[in-house]
Each structure stands twice: as structure tokens, then as C-alpha cells.
Amino acid sequence: MSEELPMCSIGEWLQLPVADHGLLRSLAHDQVFTQELLPSASQLALSDAATMQLESYFRELVQERRRSPGDDPVSNWLRTWDELERDREAADEAVYLLALLVFLAAPETTATLLSSMVWLLLEHPRQLGWLRAHQEHIPDAIEEVLRYDSPNHIISRVAPEDCTIGDVRIEQDRMVHLMVGAANHDPAHFADPEIFDIRRKASHLSFSGGIHYCLGAPLARLEASTLLTALLRRMPGLRVSAPPVYAPRVGFRRITELQVVES
Numbered sequence: 674m675s676e677e678l679p680m681c682s683i684g685e686w687l688q689l690p691v692a693d694h695g696l697l698r699s700l701a702h703d704q705v706f707t708q709e710l711l712p713s714a715s716q717l718a719l720s721d722a723a724t725m726q727l728e729s730y731f732r733e734l735v736q737e738r739r740r741s742p743g744d745d746p747v748s749n750w751l752r753t754w755d756e757l758e759r760d761r762e763a764a765d766e767a768v769y770l771l772a773l774l775v776f777l778a779a780p781e782t783t784a785t786l787l788s789s790m791v792w793l794l795l796e797h798p799r800q801l802g803w804l805r806a807h808q809e810h811i812p813d814a815i816e817e818v819l820r821y822d823s824p825n826h827i828i829s830r831v832a833p834e835d836c837t838i839g840d841v842r843i844e845q846d847r848m849v850h851l852m853v854g855a856a857n858h859d860p861a862h863f864a865d866p867e868i869f870d871i872r873r874k875a876s877h878l879s880f881s882g883g884i885h886y887c888l889g890a891p892l893a894r895l896e897a898s899t900l901l902t903a904l905l906r907r908m909p910g911l912r913v914s915a916p917p918v919y920a921p922r923v924g925f926r927r928i929t930e931l932q933v934v935e936s
């Protein structure tokens with residue numbers, strides 16, 4: 674379920690054929706290794722192969738929307754770019770990159786938010802019981818899940834000039850990895866950061882900040898609140914029957930298995 678909802682949401686929005694969802698989801702899983710902290714050679718090879726397949730899929734998608742434009746985001750981006758850019762190839766390239774970025778950013782991260790949310794709330798049954806009686810706090814619970822275990826742990830930047838952050842000197846053109854999990858557990862910013870507390874009203878960095886702030890944050894929050902509202906109503910006896918299994922990754926968290934029973 675955690676993997677279905679994000680794929681269906683982004684797939685339906687971009688109007689990607691349902692028959693392609695399974696393949697696209699698996700390519701998104703494989704592609705993510707390029708953004709890992711210390712990927713192995715075999716992970717990079719897997720990622721490169723997935724990237725090539727995704728590139729040709731989204732290039733073809735742009736050409737298909739050129740041939741038969743509709744009322745979908747890709748067709749609308751093409752219309753917008755055609756007004757800005759006289760070179761059609763350049764416009765196609767820009768729209769292809771945008772469609773690929775939006776697709777890659779969505780399913781993996783949101784699936785992790787949804788499965789972490791279910792795991793953390795079932796692990797804290799008293800808080801879950803309180804939430805059932807105070808459903809107006811569902812958005813706070815989602816923010817605390819995002820803070821406590823961010824789906825994405827690494828945000829990278831290249832220094833445009835020599836600079837100093839805190840007491841660390843960073844030379845121009847050096848890449849800096851910002852560790853989101855550490856920032857979200859900074860005791861200078863959060864009281865008792867290791868305690869999961871859905872009432873804390875967390876202001877986290879899981880969607881980044883500044884001009885690159887996550888474009889899909891409202892969609893991810895909507896998916897999480899839709900799932901949580903439905904689970905509270907339809908599965909009151911849900912509980913975990915075996916601890917979650919995590920993929921061995923640092924940058925992008927992923928729960929590969931979470932066994933639950935409804936009693």
C-alpha cells in the first residue's frame with residue numbers, strides 16, 4: 674500500500690499508463706543509488722541502467738504528448754515552454770528534464786513516509802489511541818514522522834565560493850552533504866529529540882529549505898493524511914507482527930517489509 678499510493682498519485686497526475694506503474698516503480702527503486710552516500714560499484718551499475726531506461730521512457734513521453742497533446746502537466750509544460758523558447762528541441766529537453774525530476778522525486782520518498790508513519794504510530798499505541806480521538810492532530814503526527822525519520826537523509830550542495838559554516842571552512846567547488854537526520858535530531862533545536870512525540874509541532878528540514886524546497890510537499894502530506902485517516906477508521910485493530918526490514922541505505926530510507934495483522 675505504501676508503494677501503491679505514491680505511484681498511483683504521480684502516475685495519475687502525469688497520466689502515465691497504469692500498465693507502466695510497476696516497471697516505473699522498480700526503476701525508481703534502482704535509480705536512487707546515484708544519490709547514496711557511498712554506493713557500491715554494482716549499485717551504481719544498477720542505477721545507471723535504470724537511469725537510461727527512465728531517460729528513454731520520459732523522452733518518448735514528451736514526444737508522445739507533442740504528437741497528441743492533452744490536458745495533462747506534460748502537455749501544459751510544453752505549451753508554456755513553446756511560448757518562452759523558440760527552439761523546439763530545447764523546449765522538449767527542458768520538459769523532459771522536469772518530468773523526469775518530478776517523477777523521480779515522488780514515489781520513493783513518499784512511500785518511505787507512509788511506511789514509517791504506520792510503523793512509528795503502531796509502535797506508539799498510546800499516541801495512536803490519542804490521535805484516534807483527536808484526528809485534527811493528524812497533520813502534527815505526519816510532521817513528527819517526517820522529523821523523527823526523514824525519508825531523505827542527504828541534501829547536497831556545491832560551494833559557489835570559499836565560505837565558513839560554523840567553524841568549518843569550505844573551499845569553492847567542494848561538495849557538502851547536509852545530514853538531514855542529524856539536523857532533525859539537533860538537541861539545540863528540539864527538546865528530547867530521540868523521543869517520538871506527535872504533539873511537538875516539529876519544524877524539520879525533511880523537505881529542505883530555500884529555493885529548492887520540495888515542490889511535492891503538499892502532495893506527500895495529502896497522501897499521508899489520506900492513508901492515516903482511512904487506517905484509523907477502517908483498521909482499528911491494526912498491529913505490527915514483525916519488526917520492519919530496512920534497505921541497507923543511508924541517503925534514501927526504505928522499509929522493504931512491514932508485516933501487520935488486523936485483530
Ligand code: HEM
Pocket residue numbers: 683774775776778779780782783786823824825828829878879880881882884885886887888889890892893
Ligand atoms: C515525503 C515525501 C518527500 C520528501 C521527503 C521530499 C524531499 C525533498 C527534498 C529534501 C528536496 C530538496 C532537495 C534539495 O534541496 O536539494 C525535494 C525537492 C523536490 N521535490 Fe520532494 N520530497 C517528497 C515528495 C515529493 C513529491 C511527491 C514530489 C512530486 C510531486 C516531489 C517533487 C520535488 C521536486 C520537483 C523537487 C525539486 C525542487 C527544486 O529543486 O526546486 N517531492 N524534495
